[in-house]
Amino acid sequence: MASWRDEFELLCERCGYSIEGLAREGGCPECGHPVAASLPEARVGSAWQRGPGFGAWLATMLALARRPARTVRALRIERERSGRFAGVNIKWGAFLVALAATASLGAGWTTRSVPGLEGLAVTGPIGRGELAKLGLLYLGVWCLVAALLWGLSVVEYLGIRTFGRAHGKRITPTVAGAIVCHATAGWFGAALLVSLGHLLGAGMLRWALHHNVGLLRGPMMLSPGWLPLVGGLAGLMWFEIIVYAGVLRCKFANRERPDREPPTNAAPTGWENRLPD
Numbered sequence: 057m058a059s060w061r062d063e064f065e066l067l068c069e070r071c072g073y074s075i076e077g078l079a080r081e082g083g084c085p086e087c088g089h090p091v092a093a094s095l096p097e098a099r100v101g102s103a104w105q106r107g108p109g110f111g112a113w114l115a116t117m118l119a120l121a122r123r124p125a126r127t128v129r130a131l132r133i134e135r136e137r138s139g140r141f142a143g144v145n146i147k148w149g150a151f152l153v154a155l156a157a158t159a160s161l162g163a164g165w166t167t168r169s170v171p172g173l174e175g176l177a178v179t180g181p182i183g184r185g186e187l188a189k190l191g192l193l194y195l196g197v198w199c200l201v202a203a204l205l206w207g208l209s210v211v212e213y214l215g216i217r218t219f220g221r222a223h224g225k226r227i228t229p230t231v232a233g234a235i236v237c238h239a240t241a242g243w244f245g246a247a248l249l250v251s252l253g254h255l256l257g258a259g260m261l262r263w264a265l266h267h268n269v270g271l272l273r274g275p276m277m278l279s280p281g282w283l284p285l286v287g288g289l290a291g292l293m294w295f296e297i298i299v300y301a302g303v304l305r306c307k308f309a310n311r312e313r314p315d316r317e318p319p320t321n322a323a324p325t326g327w328e329n330r331l332p333d
């Protein structure tokens with residue numbers, strides 16, 4: 057069974073055997089996996105980890121959708137940038153859902169046919185009171201969705217930490233953080249699909265109310281509810297796939313020991329420049 061002194065000890069990323077101090081050209085004595093493939097620098101990081109920005113966010117989302125296993129295999133084991141990636145996904149995911157809910161409920165797209173929700177719809181001309189109502193509705197939904205997504209992420213984080221302890225995998229707080237934070241891509245996907253599904257469903261509901269659609273009437277009337285549900289489940293599945301792949305590919309992940317980290321890209325100081333050659 058694999059064992060390690062601390063979270064920085066170099067382990068074979070395949071089997072967990074300690075390969076600290078072995079030549080990088082060699083292989084793991086236990087399973088033959090190349091030592092070089094287990095070095096921290098073999099983890100080049102996600103596009104977002106290499107340099108956050110909108111383009112990097114999009115590239116990371118696409119990579120996590122198309123090749124989740126390969127993307128998490130390259131994750132850098134750190135929490136700061138990963139955490140900001142999660143922040144973006146949860147904040148903007150909540151924004152999408154809140155926007156769709158405000159449009160749907162506040163503007164009365166679906167409200168008038170749902171008993172108990174009629175009061176949320178803005179009926180008269182838009183005044184200060186109506187704007188306040190829409191603002192409160194938006195804010196309420198945003199907080200609810202953000203809290204839900206954040207809470208589910210924390211539960212998953214604790215879950216894989218416990219799994220690691222129980223099964224002898226090195227799922228440290230930093231490893232679990234990097235995995236779960238990247239998995240929040242699934243939350244953004246869920247939020248996008250829930251919002252689009254609800255708006256599409258609202259359109260189908262209105263259509264069914266005014267046209268003869270035969271047997272489709274029932275499903276179409278309920279589509280503002282079940283379409284977002286299907287979208288939300290798809291996003292949840294994406295989240296879980298990334299976490300699963302992450303645990304599989306990062307169970308003995310290595311990271312640079314902080315005190316040994318070389319000062320990369322350190323700009324020469326003025327003092328150094330004044331030294332004679």
Ligand SMILES: [Zn+2]
Pocket residue numbers: 068069070071072073084085086087088089
């Ligand atoms: Zn090995």
